[in-house]
């Protein structure tokens with residue numbers, strides 16, 4: 001792997017060959033997450049592909065010329081021309097392989113993959129998930145001199161990193177941008193010395209043997225595991241939803257309703273959370289239109305009565321959203337009447353979607369005792385039914401899911417584990 005600059009860019013990149021170029025920056029957590037993967041792949045591909053790095057802050061003009069506006073951004077070149085796609089943000093090893101496939105073909109990729117020697121890393125505690133819960137557990141364990149590794153399929157921070165503003169986290173007088181709060185939590189834990197394995201694929205988890213396979217070749221073997229994988233909102237999976245998430249579409253009224261004072265919003269859903277949250281949003285918004293797929297609400301009677309008595313709340317039954325678009329500051333929700341198939345648009349200032357959350361347990365629920373909704377049951381020390389497996393934060397069975405409750409769980413699990421390991 002070689003560092004280049006704008007001065008030798010033409011010679012190194014444009015004069016031919018197969019090249020992967022990483023525009024990186026300093027003080028950039030996703031760049032730090034990419035660096036070891038990039039280096040390891042550079043060793044694996046030897047002379048077939050040149051792996052180059054360029055420091056974006058010192059080569060700004062070149063970066064701008066190539067339209068590179070975030071770090072890291074990885075570009076692929078062949079014979080002087082950019083090919084394939086670009087990668088940015090929390091880049092996974094599997095995504096790099098996909099890009100490299102365009103340069104050398106599937107057979108070479110398979111050959112290289114089969115030559116990779118599997119590795120095993122040992123630690124005291126493996127923490128699955130680097131949201132507020134996992135980061136807090138990592139911090140406490142690190143300060144107790146316990147060797148912990150935080151493993152996350154994305155970048156550290158969890159839901160907080162994508163939340164616009166947090167105004168209910170103690171210790172700050174003014175609301176904090178979510179990305180900043182999560183960045184500070186992550187840096188605090190990292191600076192203590194906790195190892196991070198982030199933007200990785202968690203391929204397999206064996207809770208009994210405490211083995212976690214990441215990126216297909218590295219096994220993390222721990223004495224204890226903390227599951228802190230949080231939840232994901234159920235998505236409608238209609239056009240525009242993913243693009244407008246955080247930019248007009250929200251999944252959390254506690255967090256975002258206050259930004260809709262005297263505005264009009266659409267709420268999707270008809271269960272308890274949709275109806276209760278619509279009531280909460282009505283403290284701020286001028287008008288709420290609930291769009292529900294059935295001819296009746298599914299929420300409990302008391303919540304329904306309250307909603308029907310609320311003059312700000314209107315209902316559209318037997319309709320489903322089909323797409324979302326933004327026009328200037330307005331959000332356009334296209335809905336379809338299920339009986340007739342007729343479509344119409346609702347114009348509002350924002351949309352809240354409450355069609356349920358799901359615990360992130362895809363690769364690791366085997367053997368775990370779950371509640372009726374699929375969340376992990378944990379005792380007061382955050383122990384699960386499996387020996388030496390703990391669960392914390394939103395992924396656990398509990399009534400209230402907030403940052404403060406997740407960090408409380410992380411604290412409790414870390415102290416309980418410290419006492420056990422110190423015996």
Ligand SMILES: Cc1cc2nc3c(=O)[nH]c(=O)nc-3n(C[C@H](O)[C@H](O)[C@H](O)COP(=O)(O)OP(=O)(O)OC[C@H]3O[C@@H](n4cnc5c(N)ncnc54)[C@H](O)[C@@H]3O)c2cc1C
Nearest residue numbers: 129131132133158159229230252255393394401402403406
């Ligand atoms: C839009 C929104 C706004 C919110 N606003 C507020 C607010 O203002 N105040 C407040 O107190 N709370 C708020 N919350 C709730 C709060 O964010 C959560 O309660 C809190 O983040 C839970 O922390 P956690 O660590 O349990 O999980 P999460 O924050 O969900 O973090 C889980 C982490 O695990 C990772 N992960 C998932 N699957 C795997 C896997 N298989 N292997 C490894 N890692 C995995 C994820 O990438 C993620 O980083 C909000 C939630 C949402 C959705």
